[in-house]
Amino acid sequence: MEVKAERSKFKRQNSKSLFFVFGLVFGWGLFALPFFFQKQADGSGTATPVFGYKIIKVFPHDPEAFTQGLVFHQRALYEGTGLSGKSTLRKVDPETGRILKMVQLPDQYFGEGITLWEDKIIQLTWRSGIGLVYDRETFRLLKRFNFFTEGWGITQDGKQLIMSDGTSFLYFWDPHSYKEIKRIQVHDRGIPVTGLNELEYIKPSCPIRDVKPLAGRAVRLCRTMKRHPSDAVCRPNKEAWEYKPDMKIGSLSDRRYFQTEGEVFANVYPTDRIVRISPQTGQVTGWIDLRGLLPAKDQARPVDALNGIAYDARKDRILVTGKYWPNMFEIRLIPR
Numbered sequence: 001m002e003v004k005a006e007r008s009k010f011k012r013q014n015s016k017s018l019f020f021v022f023g024l025v026f027g028w029g030l031f032a033l034p035f036f037f038q039k040q041a042d043g044s045g046t047a048t049p050v051f052g053y054k055i056i057k058v059f060p061h062d063p064e065a066f067t068q069g070l071v072f073h074q075r076a077l078y079e080g081t082g083l084s085g086k087s088t089l090r091k092v093d094p095e096t097g098r099i100l101k102m103v104q105l106p107d108q109y110f111g112e113g114i115t116l117w118e119d120k121i122i123q124l125t126w127r128s129g130i131g132l133v134y135d136r137e138t139f140r141l142l143k144r145f146n147f148f149t150e151g152w153g154i155t156q157d158g159k160q161l162i163m164s165d166g167t168s169f170l171y172f173w174d175p176h177s178y179k180e181i182k183r184i185q186v187h188d189r190g191i192p193v194t195g196l197n198e199l200e201y202i203k204p205s206c207p208i209r210d211v212k213p214l215a216g217r218a219v220r221l222c223r224t225m226k227r228h229p230s231d232a233v234c235r236p237n238k239e240a241w242e243y244k245p246d247m248k249i250g251s252l253s254d255r256r257y258f259q260t261e262g263e264v265f266a267n268v269y270p271t272d273r274i275v276r277i278s279p280q281t282g283q284v285t286g287w288i289d290l291r292g293l294l295p296a297k298d299q300a301r302p303v304d305a306l307n308g309i310a311y312d313a314r315k316d317r318i319l320v321t322g323k324y325w326p327n328m329f330e331i332r333l334i335p336r
């Protein structure tokens, strides 16, 4: 009887240890799972398209600029820089890097992303919960407004402002009240992408190739070019003529371009990657791997992370730089 009791005690202990070991393995698995997927969500090991790059042109960039926001508008570059006591808003000649206009932010503000809206410039601050609104021409401060997250990047799609706060969310704001309208979570096939930083809304236009009137109607048929999603180049859409009922005769001489769907490009802090995002769903449509963009000789300088994307819609150019980088680069995307 005593032996039997001893055996069953041994059995109980044995199954307890087995249960413990199983729990340990299972628990570790659960613990490790997010890291495994986190790896996928930085663009490595994902089935989502990955792009490399080709440098088209190199421009000078102020190596003292801790770049936090970058916008291109009418041949000029607008740049917001960060750090407490050193933050600025500037207008820059992109060809020479020369500062055309600059204002210093009050010492308590750490400047972050900037965007243009109508004749204004909007600049976020990092942890103050304050947004600054300037006159685009004079840089006169028009107003301050409050928001309730950290401020990282900001851009706009022509209808709403779109901002990031370093998490995996993009926030859509009313461009007049600066109030949140909606938010979406950015994910690569269900896995959140965190560290969303400087933003740029990129909506390329492709040229209309030919136009001919449709008999007796105030509409025209036209052949358009389609922007190829893999390499960001406009290619013939269809050889057949397309019926564009929304295109009035009068507008055709003015509008030689046909606009495509827009995307949000976001720097992913603190990596050398840019993520392409559908602003409708938050789904990642592609990763851009910019490793090696800054040459080795410049890596020795006190440079910081890749940050800053500007789109020149008129020339369909993508410009990128980084904090303290001595150069800005015009790049073309190359599918891998």
Ligand SMILES: [Ca+2]
Pocket: 069, 070, 071, 154, 155, 198, 199, 200, 308, 309, 310
């Ligand atoms: Ca930008």
